[in-house]
Amino acid sequence: MPTPHPSRLLITGARLLHPENGELTDASWLEVADGRIAAHGTGRPPAAPEDVPVLAAGGATVMPGLVDAHVHILLTSFDRTESASWTPGYATVRALGEAERMLRRGFTTVRDVGGADHGMARAIDEGLVLGPRLIHGGKALSQTGGHGDIRPLGDDTAPCCQSRPSFARVADGVDAVRAAARDEFRKGAAHLKMLIGGGVASPHDEVSAVQYTDEEIRAAVTEAENHNRYVTVHAYHPRSVNLALRAGVRCVEHGNLLDDDTLRLLLEHDAYLVPTLVTYDQMARFGKQAGMPEQTYRKIADVREAGLAALERAHRAGVNLVFGSDLLGPLQSAQLEEFSLRAQVQPPADILRAATTTAARLLRMEGQIGTLVVGAHADLLVVDGDPLDDIHVLTRPEQHLRHVIKAGTVI
Known part of the structure; x- marks a missing residue:
């Protein structure tokens, strides 16, 4: 104890x-x-x-x-078949063990953007376990067939009831998005994450895919504003990133393939960008031996090299940049290596601000942390x-x- x-x-x-x-x-x-x-x-x-x-x-x-604004403490394995058999209690114990390791690396606050819940945050707050301040967003929202819909292609059953620990929940259409957003805020989410583009770790979509419509994104933004919260989005390609920024989201996760319009919109809306370079570096180097599926491994090249160039462009443009790692499973031990990658295009003082004061502003905790x-x-x-x-x-x-x-x- x-x-x-x-x-x-x-x-x-x-x-x-x-x-x-x-x-x-x-x-x-x-x-x-x-x-x-x-x-x-x-x-x-x-x-x-x-x-x-x-x-x-x-x-x-x-x-x-330090503040890491993009973690998934619940995602401690690449083996979806094996993790599907975990009980909620076992998954939670594994997640809180990872949270303690993050604290011991120097991260005293983390923002979980898919998976952690109010019970995990409470256990840490009450001192039942060691861990960083856990700012959680509950489950991310995914459309059917989107980045968070991980059902096998041969599975025709409806998405799960959302009662189990999970990275995301499926919500289609404006009414369903509103209901899901309200439910996550009811459960204490400090922000809402929407998966509005394809992903590297999702096996059945393309990185350039656009997921969710303008109307659905705006519905989520309205609900977030009504609850004094905000929306952040998973997106790589400007087709999805720019759609989200125009719809009023406050933060973009990744953004590796951003274009000039993306930079303009980020500045115009005073929005935040959370690059996550280390996850692609680690997946490219160790993903296969860590159990990453082949279809996921093949997509890494699409975003890995572009990520560093995107960070440099955003830094030169004066975008609000925040530190994030997005490491999954056994790769989470490389969390601090994000600093080394950013140092290729940013001076140390700016990298430190991304992991302290700028991160605090994103979390609306300026003057409190960092x-x-x-x-x-x-x-x-x-x-x-x-x-x-x-x-x-x-x-x-x-x-x-x-x-x-x-x-x-x-x-």
């Missing part, structure tokens, strides 16, 4: 990394009270009462915990080295990550 949160903590001898402006201070201290950042400054730290734990950083960097401002959650990393100088400080936790702190608790 995790230990209770301490009421206070004092960190001394630290360099504080502020991602908002890319500033790294010297000889600083930071004080935590009741799971929040209470104060920080340079020079001599305040005197701590005897019962307040003191963490001597010894010149290490203290920075906000920052060292007073009043924010005390979700912190203590690392040896300067990530602003070398982003690989974050990709080698066995060498550089001293401590992960969540809500003031040293994990």
Whole structure:
């Protein structure tokens, strides 16, 4: 059982990394009270009462915990036949085990965009298990035959009743989309994901396919706005991405094949883009041995090389970019490698903002996570080295990550 949160903590001898402006201070201290950042400054730290734990950083960097805005903690296997036999309890235990591993890599907040539910988030919040802050969207919405409809081609039965843990649910037509959106929001979803284009991991569609109509997307956007939530979409091709942006969605996942109109629409709507480069890299390198189906493996080339170029174009255009990994099954251990891939086209400070302050804005948690401002959650990393100088400080936790702190608790 995790230990209770301490009421206070004092960190001394630290360099504080502020991602908002890319500033790294010297000889600083930071004080935590009741799971929040209470104060920080340079020079001599305040005197701590005897019962307040003191963490001597010894010149290490203290920075906000990382945010991964595209995870699927429920999808812990590529073997659909085997996972179909899992009970909800077994699937949940596996998912929460993966969540703990994400926390220990330095991700103190994750946004699950298909699969995680309110029970998983509650278990973490109540300290029943270790894990990052879990911002979940419930099940993604898929049309019949879409990215989330994984029935075999010979299966003529209706989609499942949606009562089992699953990545997605099928909803066709405006009325069904409205009902499904309302149901996910009823169950506590912080956002709604729509699968509006083909995918790499779905065996029966093309990456360039357009899924869902303008009317269905707008219905979901209206429901999200009515619930003070937002819609994010899975899409690669500009045919689907641009349709969604015109319909008012707030965020695009992937976007590897974006065009000039996509960049214009992202900027015009102040929307967010969550590239997920590492999943294609890992699937291309290890997918077959991890059990990926052949029809999925063949589609990787369509998006892998284009993804890096799309990220570079979006970065140069000034698009709101957010860190995401989208790794599935046994490949999730490569989560930190997304930093290395982005470093090919982005400077470290911008990559860090994507995994901290910009991610916080997307999650509507600015000032709460991804920052060292007073009043924010005390979700912190203590690392040896300067990530602003070398982003690989974050990709080698066995060498550089001293401590992960969540809500003031040293994990």
